[in-house]
Amino acid sequence: MKAILSKLRPSKRLVVILAAAFAVSAASGGAAVYVGRDRLVARLSEPSASGLECTTLRTLKLDHRGQRWIRMHVKTDRAGGPDRVRTALRVVGALAGKEPADLFQVIVLDEAGPEDRAAVRGAAIGAEVLFAPGPRSVKGMNEPFRASYNDGTANPDGMFHGKAVSLGLDEIRAIMARMDDHSLCVDPAAVEVEGAEAPESSEHPAESAEANSGH
Template sequence: MKFLPTSFRLSRKLLIIVTGVVVLTGASGAAAIFVGRDALLGPPAEQVSGAACTTVSTVRLDRNGQQWLRKYVRSDAKDGDVRIKTALRVAGAVSNHEEADLYQVILLDAAGPVNRADMRGRAIGAEVLFARNPSAIPGMAAPFVARYTTGQPAGNGEFYGERKELSLDEIKTIVTAMKERADCIDPHAVEEAGGHREAKAEGGHGEASAEDGSHEVAASEH
């Protein structure tokens, strides 16, 4: 059997090919150390489209002939930027399968209050309002209002920190970049015979009528 001479060297072309194969098949981990994971694979999904969430309750209000839909959701997201992206994603998802003049998504922490009367003020980590015709909604001058508290939640689920409201340009940038547009998981959804879903909230609260809703549009301000 003949062996290659010790003076054998790979040609420049072959060396480039071999190097390319190694990079594509086995060097992604090492490359990530030097280049950065985000540069190779993109940012984590929750930094683009928000985090997973769970539906707490959905409330329908009849205000002067208008239908207002308010949805309470929970999330473990600790970062304010992720929370507002989650609320924006859910608002878009709800508006695609529910008819209403005004949509309001209120995001609570996983350790937040159970009773709906307590789901206001510092219990709100992020809030989004959306109206296709904002001029018809009192107090709304634009299709979207999106705001959140920058601080992380306390042990009881309350939020302390700076209140930030996004500009329309910031909202547009976030929504356009989203890759996932799913609604929250509803663990209490019941499939009815006709294929309709009935939302049942924690603590016995379900879908409510106007008489059940005492909050105003800007629930976080109360």
């Protein structure tokens, strides 16, 4: 038995080589753990490419002079301007993929913002996106997208008093190309309100939306 054990006993040189290899491997593994952890923390601290979670306040399906318009009011909690507009872009894309319309409009409010439909205007609007799949068919829409957000922080009443920031078409396309989530907002009531005509409808929906936003 002793003879067998003596044969299995590694030489001192082999022990040194194995110890050195193990030390290098352990150090590399430790570095990989820390690098991976740093990357994870950095990734978690980055804003979501698809915006934030949101809640649907109401969805309005409108018949405007033979055209179908869909307007959605949604809410986010303590969101910055870029996150709000990314959320609106995600939702408008998901909405357009769900059902057809000539014009889609998504308006983002703060969680503490107004509940009443008539109050969704001016400083209450944190971000807004208009999307017309065929912009030439909708007066006032020269491009398929219009997107803007208020760069201010919502006050306790859910009002925004910052500057309006508009996104260019190339920027909008780049944002939407990076999205890895294409979901709608959570709709607790799942109620859709049908209307005969938009209260602020006009021959220039983009201008109307901008007026409601205080632009």
